[in-house]
Amino acid sequence: MSNSSRPGLSPPATFPATLPASRAGQAASAPKASAGTAPAGKLSDSVRAATVIALCVAAVWLAGRATGAPDGLVLAAALVLSTVCCWALGVLPEPATTLLFFLCAILLHVAPASVVFSGFASTAWWLMFGGAVTGVALRQTGLAQRLAAIIFRGRVGSYRQVIGTVALSAVGLAFLMPSTTGRVLLLMPIVLALADRLGFAPGSNGRIGMVLTVAAASYMPPTAILPANIPNSVLLGAASSLYGVNLSYGSYLLLHFPILGVLKTFMLVWLVCRMFPEHGPIAALPQQEAGAPSRQEKLLAAILALAVAGFATDTLHGISPAWISLAACIVCLLPGVGLVSSRTLAEQVHLTPLVYVAGFLGLGAVVESTGLGTAISAALLRWLPLSPGHTAANVAALGAVGASLGLMTTLPGLPAVLTPLARQLAQATGLSLEAVLMLQVPVFSTVFFPYQSPPIVIAMQLGGVGLREGTRLCLALAALTLLVLLPLDYVWWRVLGYLP
Template identity: 40%
Template sequence: MTSGRDWRFWFCGFVVLLGLAMVLAGPADWLAPHQWAAAALTLGAIAFWGTGALPEPVTAFLFMALAVIGVAPPEVTFSGFLSPAFWLVFAGMIFGIAVDRTGLGARIALRLATLFGTRYAALVFGVVLSAGLLAFPMPSAMGRAVLVIPIVAALAKASGYPEGSRGYEGLILAGAFGTFIAGFAVMPANLINLVLVGAAERVLDHHFLYGEWLWRFFPVMGLLRVAMVAGLVLLLYGDPPREGSDRPPLRGPARPAEWRLGLILLLAIVGWMTDTAHGLSPAWIAMLAGGICVLPLIGVMDGKDLSTLGLGPLLYVVGILGLGAVVAESGLGVRVAEGLLSIGDLAALGAVGSFVAVTATALVVALGTTLPGAAAVMVPLAAQIADAAGLALDTVLTAIMLGCATPLLPYQAAPMVVALQLGAVPLAVGTRFTLLIAAGTILFLLPLEILWLMIVGLL
């Protein structure tokens, strides 16, 4: 066992002991016993996932086992199996095998390499730009991750960066964060946005406009943050290509299997882009496309290839989704938000101070509830917060959104988890990068966003 892993176990052991103390001695006048248990279990899961002390699927399995024993009923703990996110990961893994088996991934990757050039900087900016632009036509962050990551993985390998190399990990992070970060600035492009907008309409009768949302968030939290992603990848992961590594030759015209897979993926993309018209979840479209991929005659892979799908990524996603469901069912998220907001007098902080306090509260709540969960918890409190802080309701909702749009750890957002798993990037790598993006956002971009909101007259 390495010393690096030793400190992780010591840290996680301390967190476990702290959790036990919370369960045994937590004051009942602040949290109910079952809420203390949910808090302790959540804290432990976050510690193990954040440090990578145990493999991610092992932590997920233990979390679900402990949760179903004494914290939440099975239908809540295992609700991740019924979540569209789980089935998107399953379908995405099928697509990953299909693009590899048919050679379509390598063909697209080599075409992109020809378009972007061979320099690492050009590849990074090309991936970030392509992934980010998909936020406009494709409303599902999960769908974008499932589509983008297998192609970026093939592009990395075709450009001389084999799986596990620094250059490979950087390109996967560029694709994952490029598409996810850009989605915050495009109203229908992330689940977090949709939860906030839907809750605001249902609970507060407050309506957002597409153009208004874009104008409010895209210049700083969209464009500048995507540029920050590219800059950090170049700074941390720039790596000379390894000549000849996984560089398949592009020979002759596309084979029939490539044409069939291309058609299947094209139809899936059309289905994802038109989900507002037909109402089908991107997950069910992905499942149908994945099923077609393994059909005899018209499919592109043998059904036996399904046996190569790994259980680990699926268990991890189920555990992450179950964590959010357990916290929501226990009422812990609402109680934490109310407690944080009651600490001080919001009105005494002034407009900017109150705005920052609400954003910070949403950011902290999202650590326990995940990003969509934080939006669902905070929005019903928005009118109360607006009265206490002396801010307009629209301004409070914007502050909540900025907190929900700033993940500190990958587990808070299912699309990020999916992208890391599909790209075979270790969680520890994703955690470090997420923390760096969060630090840059908090220290530099949030002040710029506040300045921008003042310029446009919202604050």
């Protein structure tokens, strides 16, 4: 996938007047992102997509015949699997896959329109829309560049140091702001401004690495912090309402953060530097005499400060971060405020990423409403050999069930499917109920494909990074997690006495 075809916000219209020498040639040769121009592709791409869809439909039909599944469930499974494979393999452009999912779901009566298009009414969609507008305002006013200079001053001696600082900023912010998407919306314009100042042009390894670091570090390590994102918040509420189990902040942090938080952050930094390297020296940020903030910068800073305060205290006032983000967006668009004009809104806030986000949120709703997730989990549990006394095998089997469900839907919905089965799983494995509940965390913290985590996709879309690069990083990090981190996590659980 070429950089020009990647959906997302357009990069800033201009780059710094003087790029570091090692980047000048790279910036000059980098492809220009364009919202309206994208290669048409080849007919063979459509043939390949049709082949993938046909194979998915055939596989689901054969499985449905073998298991005697109802026709409605088979139809839903075929649609979901085809959509997921097209997204994961990139055989069709993201908007084409998403729109095809919408069309087939409606024409084949897989689910009601209110379910299929529920992504457009979701808080995640409105968070992204509001964040896209405020991101444009940050760039237009120059506030993003000013914040980048303040936050990263003296911390860019090497590319590894840049990536490490970005990752630590994303994880550290999780202790203060419980909304993952809110953290992404706050950090992304600042990180993009820093990338511009360092001379990392759109499509360069440095820029891709910085964007993907924000995406991954904002979601994956914070799953070990309660309540720093949607999945562990859902787990917290479901465990309390269904079983009366109250997960405490301290015990949750001690169990998960050392491995899934700290070590995973270090692994992420190492992997990004290895997969998206920048071999040239990083020039120091130009020491420019900072002028006084403009009226627009001061106004936008006040708007964002109020929004961040609202994000951080949403558990107190009960107002979703989505509506706080939308309110900030509206203020930026008001006549007389002068932060984002109607023309700028039309040119720089693009439809493609918004449609894509609505698509994978709608897919998760379809999986839930059709009962597909429950049916898959029940089938997997019947096939898996769970028995008390085989702790390692039981833990691996439960992880496989969760990972399989996570591939069919988005990870935020995983606790809603698995938590009602926890008591049954505890009896089958001989593990404690709390241990079975906590075993969901390593599952929803491991992302195989970007579409599984809405905040990761939103970050990639805002940063103009394509699914191919995001998928490469997610698969590599998931492989290292399975091979290195999860065995260490298993040992850590035994040390703490959660596993026999």
